Amino acid sequence: MRLFTTWFGVFILDDEGQVFNKTLFPSNAGEIAVRLRAIDEGQILPEEEEIAGEGDLLVREKRLELLGDFVPFEEPVLEPEDFGFSQTLLSEAMVSLGRQKMKASSTPDEQILQAIRAIDDLTKTINLMSERLHEWHALNFPELEKLVPDAKYPEIIAEHGDRETIIKAGEVELEDSIGTDISPEDTEAIKKLASTLNATAKTKEEMETYVQARMQQVAKNTAHVAGPLIGARLISLAGGLDRLARLPSSTIQLLGAEKAMFKHIKDKAKPPKHGVLFQHPHVHRAPYWQRGKIARTMASKISIAAKVDRHGNRFIGDELQKELDARIKDIQRKYPNPPEKGRRKR
Structure with missing residues (x-):
């Protein structure tokens, strides 16, 4: 038997994927949100504990290891409409x-x-x-x-x-x-x-x-250099402004590219040159051979901006942006053409 939780209920499935037993959540947005938040925080729901008492189970989530054997089985297809949810x-x-x-x-x-x-x-x-x-x-x-x-x-x-x-x-x-x-x-x-x-x-x-609006209040320098939404996403990926301010610029450059980095380490694929910074116009509008250099420069300025936002109340965004623009022009001037294929770096 397999224990599987969706946004609308908890299900026990047999080996053929058929529903053996179920406990549906209340058809109330607030109640469902409470359960989704508990799942995000790694908690075991009361409905899961109650229904799991029926025997040996397999679970596909680490947070449910106390209720059964962890096996990352394929996610079953359960349509909410079939159970009265929209x-x-x-x-x-x-x-x-x-x-x-x-x-x-x-x-x-x-x-x-x-x-x-x-x-x-x-x-x-x-x-x-x-x-x-x-x-x-x-x-x-x-x-x-x-x-x-x-x-x-x-x-x-x-x-x-x-x-x-x-x-x-x-x-x-x-x-x-x-x-x-x-x-x-x-x-x-x-x-x-x-x-x-x-x-x-x-x-x-x-x-x-x-x-x-909040970024202008909390991290105005980061917002000025990276853009409010990209800056906010960097804060989210880092786990907070304090954590972002302590990260080296090389890590900031690759925030959001964790899967690509893991693939590089595991399968020897090409290393990523940027993460969410690719969303910034300076990076994604640049020729492909300039993007890594521009992302590296941006990450360096964002690192400074985050430190000032975390430990001070000064606005140096204009100064950082001016330095960034100058460096990008320098990159465009030094590397106007793509590198020759097959040419090795020395």
Whole structure:
């Protein structure tokens, strides 16, 4: 038997992956968020302890080793809709989880750390709901996703619903569709999912605005050099502003590239040259042969900025940015062309 926990309940599965027993969580966003937070903190849920008393079990999470033998078995596919739970409820629970994490934080940089992780949670929820919306609405109007921008797709569905209404509203032009007709009840359900997706995306935007404002208060030098969101993500990856301020610049350069570094160590693959710093325009817009050098320079300036943010209250962001810009121009001047293939360094 295998013990498996999802966001909507705890399940005992037999060797064929069939549900042998289950304990569903309350259909309440706040209650689900409490359990998700406990899981994030490595706790064992009361529902897991209760259902695990039924015999020898296999578990796929380290935190559950007290309840059974740890074996990283393949994650089973359990659809929440089959058990009376909706994607809308998941969205509400993730928003509630983000709020709980922010309330529980005690220091300003921890607020930022939790907010960034909440943004990540919301991003996962948005991607999941978007995939579901595309698959569902494609039954009625499969051509729509190719006729409108991705950002406008859920907005059009939330406002108009089915294919005929969308075409009559003048949102797209199409003479014929291979989609099937759907009932008014189906249309309303799809519209509700699209509306929830739009609301979740708006919440994410508001969270990003919050992070940008908080970074100006807590780590204004880091925000100035790295950008507010990238700076916040570096704080999150480091485990806090104090930890970021103590890291060497070489480590800051590779924050977010842990998997690539592990692959380099294990399989002798090429070492990574940058982590989340690749998201910065200075790095990702640069030619590939300049990116590592620019990321190294940025990491050096961010290291200084973080130290000043942690131990002082001075603003030296303009000075650091000026030095960074000068160094980038120097790199562009010294390395205008890609290195010759097969040429060995001496």
